[in-house]
Amino acid sequence: MRYANSKEGYLLIDHSASPGVPVEMAQLLGVQSAPEGKTLEVPTLHCNHCGGNQIKNPDRLRARGHCNQCDEYICDSCAVTYHVTGVCICDHKRIDIAVDHGICIDPASQLSILTNGSN
Ligand SMILES: [Zn+2]
């Protein structure tokens, strides 16, 4: 399945050859999944501020978050922060700030580490 908007992705859960997640369990957990023998493919949206991906709710009536500065989709959490602060801190700005401060992610521990010689 292809989506017209390039910022959209998709989540594919393939349980065509596995027991899958029973419908009752998925409902109890509040998640979408595929039962035994089925596949589920749903569109996702990429937040330009936090870099997270959200499953797109096709029944949503409220306007989705949008940043006027980077002119991109932002998730609800980032939309609240943007609404309060009016500051756009998109993905690439976060990376630039981290690099400027000598911070990177240790691939082994997934923790932020300083690389400016202070550790
Ligand atoms: Zn976000």
Ligand SMILES: [Zn+2]
């Ligand atoms: Zn922005």
